[in-house]
Amino acid sequence: MINLIRSRIIQGSQYIKDIRKAEIRPPFRGFPFISSNCTGCSKCIDSCPSGAIQISPVKIDLGKCTFCGECQLHCPNHGIEFSVLHKVSADSPDKLIITSDKGYQEFKRTAIEARAEIHKLFGRSLKLRSVSAGGCSACEMELNACSNVNFDMGRFGIEIAASPKHADGIIITGPITENMAKALYESYLSTSPHRIIIAMGTCAISGGVFDGSSELNRGFLKEFKPDLYIPGCPVHPLTFINGVLDLLGKK
Amino acid sequence: MNWKRFNCCALIKTHDIPVVTMEDLRKDIAGKVRLEDKRVLAFFGVKRGDSTFLYVILGDDTISRLFITSVEFDKNTKSYRSFTPEVPSLHLFEREFYEETGIVPEGHPWLKPVRYGKDQRGRTGLIEQYPFYSMDGDEIHEVAVGPVHAGVIEPGHFRFMCHGENVYHLEIQLGYQHRGIERVLIDKMNSASGENIFFPQITEKIAGDSAVAHTSVYASLMEILTETEIPYNAMIIRAICLELERAAVHIGDLAGIFNDVGFIMGSSTFGALRTLIINTSLLICGSRFGMGLIRAGGVNFNITREQSAQILENINTVQKKIERLIPLTMLDQPSVLTRLEGTGTVDKETARLIGMVGPAARASGVAIDIRTDYPSGMYRHYPARKIVLEKGDVFARSYIRYIEMMHSFNYIREQLEIIQEGNISEAVNNKLPADALALSMTEGWRGEIIHVAVTDDKGKLIRYKIKDPSFNNWYGLALAVRDNGISDFPLCNKSFNLSYCGHDL
Numbered sequence: 001m002i003n004l005i006r007s008r009i010i011q012g013s014q015y016i017k018d019i020r021k022a023e024i025r026p027p028f029r030g031f032p033f034i035s036s037n038c039t040g041c042s043k044c045i046d047s048c049p050s051g052a053i054q055i056s057p058v059k060i061d062l063g064k065c066t067f068c069g070e071c072q073l074h075c076p077n078h079g080i081e082f083s084v085l086h087k088v089s090a091d092s093p094d095k096l097i098i099t100s101d102k103g104y105q106e107f108k109r110t111a112i113e114a115r116a117e118i119h120k121l122f123g124r125s126l127k128l129r130s131v132s133a134g135g136c137s138a139c140e141m142e143l144n145a146c147s148n149v150n151f152d153m154g155r156f157g158i159e160i161a162a163s164p165k166h167a168d169g170i171i172i173t174g175p176i177t178e179n180m181a182k183a184l185y186e187s188y189l190s191t192s193p194h195r196i197i198i199a200m201g202t203c204a205i206s207g208g209v210f211d212g213s214s215e216l217n218r219g220f221l222k223e224f225k226p227d228l229y230i231p232g233c234p235v236h237p238l239t240f241i242n243g244v245l246d247l248l249g250k251k
Numbered sequence: 252m253n254w255k256r257f258n259c260c261a262l263i264k265t266h267d268i269p270v271v272t273m274e275d276l277r278k279d280i281a282g283k284v285r286l287e288d289k290r291v292l293a294f295f296g297v298k299r300g301d302s303t304f305l306y307v308i309l310g311d312d313t314i315s316r317l318f319i320t321s322v323e324f325d326k327n328t329k330s331y332r333s334f335t336p337e338v339p340s341l342h343l344f345e346r347e348f349y350e351e352t353g354i355v356p357e358g359h360p361w362l363k364p365v366r367y368g369k370d371q372r373g374r375t376g377l378i379e380q381y382p383f384y385s386m387d388g389d390e391i392h393e394v395a396v397g398p399v400h401a402g403v404i405e406p407g408h409f410r411f412m413c414h415g416e417n418v419y420h421l422e423i424q425l426g427y428q429h430r431g432i433e434r435v436l437i438d439k440m441n442s443a444s445g446e447n448i449f450f451p452q453i454t455e456k457i458a459g460d461s462a463v464a465h466t467s468v469y470a471s472l473m474e475i476l477t478e479t480e481i482p483y484n485a486m487i488i489r490a491i492c493l494e495l496e497r498a499a500v501h502i503g504d505l506a507g508i509f510n511d512v513g514f515i516m517g518s519s520t521f522g523a524l525r526t527l528i529i530n531t532s533l534l535i536c537g538s539r540f541g542m543g544l545i546r547a548g549g550v551n552f553n554i555t556r557e558q559s560a561q562i563l564e565n566i567n568t569v570q571k572k573i574e575r576l577i578p579l580t581m582l583d584q585p586s587v588l589t590r591l592e593g594t595g596t597v598d599k600e601t602a603r604l605i606g607m608v609g610p611a612a613r614a615s616g617v618a619i620d621i622r623t624d625y626p627s628g629m630y631r632h633y634p635a636r637k638i639v640l641e642k643g644d645v646f647a648r649s650y651i652r653y654i655e656m657m658h659s660f661n662y663i664r665e666q667l668e669i670i671q672e673g674n675i676s677e678a679v680n681n682k683l684p685a686d687a688l689a690l691s692m693t694e695g696w697r698g699e700i701i702h703v704a705v706t707d708d709k710g711k712l713i714r715y716k717i718k719d720p721s722f723n724n725w726y727g728l729a730l731a732v733r734d735n736g737i738s739d740f741p742l743c744n745k746s747f748n749l750s751y752c753g754h755d756l
């Protein structure tokens with residue numbers, strides 16, 4: 001017993017006091033800033049593993065971007081720079097397309113429109129079920145980290161439920177493989193009727209580097225539209241928690 | 252000599268690889284592998300024209316040498332006699348070979364589907380139609396778990412055959428995670444044009460918790476193929492990040508094991524320590540999992556003097572805390588020890604026979620560690636320490652992680668002393684050689700990771716074979732839970748902590 005108290009003292013206080021204001025240090029790669037000095041050399045396109053970039057004018061689709069930073073390294077004119085700004089979630093895939101005239105303030109203003117019915121239903125308690133459908137386990141581990149003593153999203157009433165039958169919605173990670181398509185449908189249909197869908201990570205949003213693989217079946221997302229898209233490869237816990245809090249309309 | 256001998260940093264021309272008959276291969280494999288002289292490292296098929304070539308690569312751990320040979324199957328040969336009854340460690344390799352090529356290993360004891368790829372469903376059927384074993388008897392019952400689990404983990408299906416609480420047998424059915432990653436990588440590299448044909452970002456996703464290990468194997472394979480020497484500093488940074496990854500997962504798994512025995516104090520303290528280690532990776536490369544760090548030819552991020560001081564401070568903090576916490580938590584609590592000791596035992600002979608690798612095998616007394624047996628990169632200059640325990644139970648698989656992470660911290664400290672500011676990346680020729688085969692491997696935290704690349708006469712990739720250690724070890728988990736209570740399954744599972752997508756690719 002005395003040794004448990006000793007462990008508790010060694011542990012000390014670990015939690016992040018203000019999740020909303022917490023920042024991530026460089027060289028973390030978050031929201032990219034694009035300057036207008038593109039010469040059209042297309043080196044960024046050649047270096048992108050997931051086809052997230054278009055040029056003239058330059059556009060980066062955060063739903064496809066794996067935040068690897070190759071484009072930033074290869075651009076001879078420093079046209080793309082990833083910042084440490086981690087709040088990159090949005091409620092529709094179109095809003096994830098970043099251009100040179102769309103700065104962070106502009107992105108943030110429109111990215112997530114909190115809906116009154118979601119705030120009313122889930123504002124104080126949200127139970128989610130995670131369905132990994134081809135996820136490499138990085139997003140899954142980051143989702144687990146959201147509940148650990150550091151990030152502790154349970155303080156906002158957001159928790160992971162063990163069964164979809166106890167959940168108000170699902171979190172999809174991974175590019176959705178053919179072999180998981182049926183299990184994903186059934187998990188989704190087992191959740192409560194007023195449910196939300198969260199697409200977590202680049203693979204879930206667009207297929208990421210697996211986009212176009214013959215082993216995927218992304219029919220589910222054609223049928224049901226996610227309420228929240230959280231880009232990242234993998235998604236940082238702060239990105240996830242802040243995205244969900246924005247969706248719930250919490251301060 | 253029916254085998255071409257090479258070492259793990261050498262490129263070989265495909266026409267130098269001997270082509271032998273099936274009978275010669277059988278004699279050699281049965282003799283060499285059964286006498287514990289050599290181990291099977293790779294066993295895969297490559298289609299060339301109408302024929303299918305079976306490539307077999309054996310490794311001799313004591314002399315650090317690899318041996319390769321091949322067998323040609325013409326289009327009319329549709330079967331051969333299975334090796335598995337004589338060499339059980341080949342069982343999953345043969346199932347995979349059958350699924351990919353359609354050539355039947357006759358007499359294979361459980362020729363069941365592995366991944367249900369799109370082109371293979373003609374042979375395998377749908378994943379729902381998996382032919383499970385079943386048991387009969389009045390007091391026998393079966394428990395089905397998955398593919399969606401209660402925790403936040405990847406999908407897989409477990410079918411327990413139980414007598415009361417006691418597990419007779421566990422059948423593990425995987426394949427849900429199959430994304431076709433080998434094909435994705437080959438297509439992307441072959442269709443790439445311009446300056447960049449290398450995509451380590453794809454190999455990061457083979458298994459997200461081993462991103463550094465898989466990308467460093469991929470990168471060194473590409474460096475072998477293009478005959479690139481990488482800067483000394485890049486090797487150091489790769490080794491530091493690989494050891495950080497090992498330490499982070501080992502700490503996280505100890506937290507998971509404590510969680511599974513209901514010891515929340517241990518779980519939360521170790522969980523918080525893992526955060527500090529993965530945040531150290533973020534400090535180096537901007538990703539908590541080391542994504543975006545490694546490129547063909549070197550690394551993308553240098554470690555500056557200030558960063559070096561910060562890394563040192565972090566690992567010192569974590570190491571000190573763990574040294575104090577392990578005696579207070581794991582070793583002091585009888586309620587924890589009683590769950591760990593004697594649970595889920597895999598003995599040395601079984602581990603060797605089914606071809607287990609990594610810390611799980613070392614916990615059972617099988618002394619294999621790629622860092623010391625086939626050293627490459629920094630491990631060639633600064634040897635790592637091989638840790639071997641005897642007992643093979645959950646306690647041994649947990650305790651070995653504690654010792655290994657301590658050695659990882661020491662290794663990182665040593666590397667931080669010798670790192671200098673300087674070049675971290677070398678230009679790589681963006682054309683692969685024609686008719687070549689190369690193999691690269693390293694010891695990830697879970698065990699040996701092997702990648703093999705084969706190119707055709709135009710220098711295009713025709714095969715990229717990935718072997719994650721999970722591929723060897725899943726069957727070890729199935730054997731570990733035999734004759735254990737079903738409630739100890741989560742514990743056994745976490746002590747192995749195998750990758751689903753690493754197996755399913």
